[in-house]
Amino acid sequence: MVTGNNLTATAQSELELFDLTYSDEAASNYILLLEVEPSNIRACWYHQSKNLVTGFASYSLKEKNLDSAIASLLQAHPFLASAFDQMIITVKTDNYMMAPADLNLANIEETYSVTNEFDAESQVLQSHRLIGMNANIHYACDAELIAAIERQFQHKTIVPHIAPMIEAELSRLKSSEIKTRAVLHIWDNTLDLRFYQDGELHLANSFFQTGSEDIAYYLLYCAEVSQLDTKTVRLSVSGNVKIGDETWNLVSSYWNKLDLIEGLSNIEISDKLEPREKGAYDYLTNSLLCAL
DSSP: OOOOOOOOOSSTTSEEEEOGGGTTSOGGGEEEEEEEOSSEEEEEEEETTTTEEEEEEEEEOOSSSHHHHHHHHHHHOGGGGSOOSEEEEEEOOSOEEEEETTOOOSSHHHHHHHHSOOOTTTEEEEEEEOSSSSEEEEEEEEHHHHHHHHHHOOSEEEEETHHHHHHHHHHHHHTSSOOOEEEEEEOSSEEEEEEEETTEEEEEEEEEOSSHHHHHHHHHHHHHHHTOOTTTSEEEEEESOOTTSHHHHHHHTTOSEEEEOOOOTTSEEOGGGTTSOHHHHGGGGGGGGGOO
């Protein structure tokens, strides 16, 4: 599988970083992890037999019609459509509901609409069963985006973006003596926030944000309501953030223990990918927990 050039970009919004050591091997040796938003796709290539992440990339979807936008992307970067052993696609959605897996929901749309907005004309409602806890994630996605993914990608598994994150976080808690943690993921104009207390998920929510002050506000407000001690509880951060930037500095002035979310502990990331912003890419490896 020829994956492209070993290119380092200064702007992380458009990036390709590859370790080309195994680029001539069959695509079937790889699992491709994609994170899809209406305006952007992030990618991570994982070589199974080497247990090695060999590439990270980020691509903008520049056309309003999502089907055409993804088709144009695949035409420009055909290696994204290779015959990978597996393709895990995480779809970003800020509109989700978690419910016990054994709860019988006769009319999921009606039940979902009690707490969440759902537009049947423009959205599609999907469900995903978590492995690490007895719960389903019911989530609404842009119908055009899901249809475009279904048409343009073959042999894929589609999951909500928070599913692999929660699976990885629960796994880390089980193997750690520290059972209370906070997790923050920052997107362009939203944020995901999750609190774990005594090893269990107590808060999972998304908020609209316009900058670092909004991020700090929601974080501190939820911590106060949840009675989390910002001086002792560790906060792990990922997404559009890096150590020393405005958001990092503001949050760290209120939260004592702060770190970047790491990739899965049982895999390796090629040292040729070091120029990446780790907070913006390493968390993508969590999607391997959704592989078959």
